[in-house]
Amino acid sequence: MDNKNLEYFVELINEKLHNIWREVFTSPHFTIKEKSGFRDIVTTLDIEVENKIKDFLNDLLPEAGFIGEETSFAPAEKLNWVIDPIDGTTNFSKSNPHFSTQIALTRGQEVFMGVIYDPNLDEFFHAIKGKGSYLNGERIESSNADTIKKASIHTGLQYASEEAYERQTKRLCLAIKECRGLRVAGSACLDLAYVACGRADVYWEESIKPWDVAAGTLIVSEAGGKIESCINEPFDLYNPNILATNGNADLIREAKEIILF
């Protein structure tokens, strides 16, 4: 994948996402449906935004497939756009301004480029593999926090089993005692973007989706951070149980003591 093309794609996607959200904010009407349960909802705007993004990306790169939270799941081994139109849908549905749009270009476990756009703060995070991470065009780097006592930790409350629930509640209890701050903000994409720019130092979450993490894994890695699994197995982009850190070995060791017990 040619970097010149990827830089051009980032520019066009930046402009397109600004235009889409300008339209949404002028006519923010939507209805809500439950998907797999009371905690997993979708609004009519999620679907509308995802379809607008897919139409735009299809013109940009017709040979790429789509893995979109609301409308499609192409084979992972293909070249795919991975899309979360509104990450933090619960926040969005309650006019909580902490949400984002995520787009990544992937093939298998490889992420070539990723963008995360926060339309409320007008913050556009992006990375191209091997070219660093940026916030509104300015280079960003993960923090230099070297101990959990200096760390602001983000997490989410997804769990897929009673065993995972027990694991997560134990982690939360340990983190409360050990870290400087603990946040459950409701957008995995922004949790990852914040690790990349130093607003957070650690983020973990189990049982989330490729569209919650694809762009963020690249943006964190290109900012000097590290992406691993928060359970004892290799990280899998298509079945993510994620642990993102600022890359500091001492912090990672201490974080794993409360996360990977």
Ligand code: LIP
């Ligand atoms: C959300 C994630 C968040 C997780 C929520 C939800 P969505 O994504 O970003 O981290 O804890 O349960 O999955 O569904 O709002 O796009």
